[in-house]
Amino acid sequence: MATLPKIESELGNPYEIDWLRSIPFFAMHLACFAVIWVGWSWVAVSVAFGLYWFRMFAVTGIYHRYFSHRTYKTSRVAQFFMALWGGTCTQKGPLWWAAHHRHHHRHSDDPDDPHSPHEHSFPWAHMGWINSRRNAATNYQAVPDLAKFPELVFLNRFDTLVPVLLAVSLFCLGKALSVWRPEWETSGWQMLIWGFFISTVVLFHATSTINSLAHLMGRKRYDTRDESRNSFFLAIITMGEGWHNNHHHYPATVRQGFYWWEIDLTYYILRLFEKLGIIWDMNPLPDAHRENGKIAQTRAPAT
Numbered sequence: 001m002a003t004l005p006k007i008e009s010e011l012g013n014p015y016e017i018d019w020l021r022s023i024p025f026f027a028m029h030l031a032c033f034a035v036i037w038v039g040w041s042w043v044a045v046s047v048a049f050g051l052y053w054f055r056m057f058a059v060t061g062i063y064h065r066y067f068s069h070r071t072y073k074t075s076r077v078a079q080f081f082m083a084l085w086g087g088t089c090t091q092k093g094p095l096w097w098a099a100h101h102r103h104h105h106r107h108s109d110d111p112d113d114p115h116s117p118h119e120h121s122f123p124w125a126h127m128g129w130i131n132s133r134r135n136a137a138t139n140y141q142a143v144p145d146l147a148k149f150p151e152l153v154f155l156n157r158f159d160t161l162v163p164v165l166l167a168v169s170l171f172c173l174g175k176a177l178s179v180w181r182p183e184w185e186t187s188g189w190q191m192l193i194w195g196f197f198i199s200t201v202v203l204f205h206a207t208s209t210i211n212s213l214a215h216l217m218g219r220k221r222y223d224t225r226d227e228s229r230n231s232f233f234l235a236i237i238t239m240g241e242g243w244h245n246n247h248h249h250y251p252a253t254v255r256q257g258f259y260w261w262e263i264d265l266t267y268y269i270l271r272l273f274e275k276l277g278i279i280w281d282m283n284p285l286p287d288a289h290r291e292n293g294k295i296a297q298t299r300a301p302a303t
Contacts, residue, residue: 022131024160028090031197034189041186043177044194047170051088051199051237052206058086059207060239060266067094067146068101072270076149083155090163090200091207093156099142100135105251106210109226115211118227126205126212138189163200170195206237214244222249223295229281232263241263249293253285 062082065071074082083094091097100114108112114135117125129135138156140147147153155162174191177184218229222245234242235257241247243256243264258265273279 011037016133017128017131018133018136021133021136025131028197029201031193032048032201034193035198038187038193040194041184041190043181043184043186043225044174044190045192047173048199048202049101049243051195052203054116055089055118056205056239057266057269058082058089059091059203060241061270062086063091063094063097064088064101064241065254065266065270067098067143069251070145071252072279074279079149082152083152085161087155087159087162088166089203089207091204092139093159094152095143095156096138096159098146099139100142102142106225106250108228108248109215112152116226117215119188122212122216125215126208129211155268163196167192167196207241209234210238210241210244214242218242218245220245220295222246222293224248224293230262235263240266247250250285252283252291253289254282255285258285258290 063086066074066079066082067086086094086097104115109116109118111119111276113119114132115125115129120129140153171192173187173188174186174195175188177191178187214229214231214234214277215227216229218231218234220227220229223244226243226248228248230245230269231242234244240256240263243258243262246258246262247256254270255264255267257267270279270282274282
């Protein structure tokens with residue numbers, strides 16, 4: 001096991017799971033098994049599928065490319081509504097998310113990286129770290145540009161508020177459809193299980209592949225100091241985040257697919273938002289940064 005950095009003596013053992021605080025996390029996984037009793041319908045599965053992509057963009061285009069890296073600008077009002085959108089993902093608050101991600105970039109694949117599969121383990125990088133006592137709090141000093149907005153601090157502090165409202169809304173939708181459209185064969189509980197629990201759990205694990213698999217599988221184009229990799233498969237399921245070596249090479253740009261054949265759905269949607277005037281000043285990718293620092297592409301060893 002890697003030598004623990006000094007900061008751990010202040011923040012606690014990073015390998016210690018906070019079991020009490022983690023009860024909701026594991027309960028959400030267990031709730032998915034309720035599908036055995038509620039069954040399925042095309043409408044419930046479609047809502048789950050749609051909410052997966054709707055919220056994956058919130059993770060990639062809002063929590064990551066906006067709050068974490070500030071790769072574009074927007075108004076304060078739009079910023080607030082984007083934070084609400086991000087809150088539906090059930091991946092804690094925007095300031096917590098940004099603070100931990102900025103810390104990851106400063107310590108990528110070194111002993112102080114909270115979710116490096118090389119320094120720790122695959123299970124820890126994928127889902128253990130988020131349930132640890134050390135990583136529960138928000139380091140507001142890491143996000144002073146965001147902490148100055150009281151509305152963002154509020155959403156960050158009460159990060160369960162938006163997910164609970166989403167869950168209740170889905171249950172009410174299912175109940176309403178069971179009355180208005182009985183031929184669709186859905187219900188409140190079915191919509192809750194599929195639309196919220198299953199969709200949210202799949203969203204979490206797809207997002208977590210960037211912390212775990214994106215540092216183990218794929219190709220490395222740029223000579224970064226970490227083991228970040230590019231993966232077409234991960235780029236598809238995460239709307240562009242799978243071009244992870246590109247991102248670690250130059251995290252300041254709004255796009256992560258550096259070439260036209262590298263599909264980056266999040267970037268395409270952000271371009272649309274720019275045309276609509278919702279966002280502006282998107283950070284471009286300089287040609288020099290696209291071409292410099294390349295190495296011979298090698299596939300990661302089997303793990």
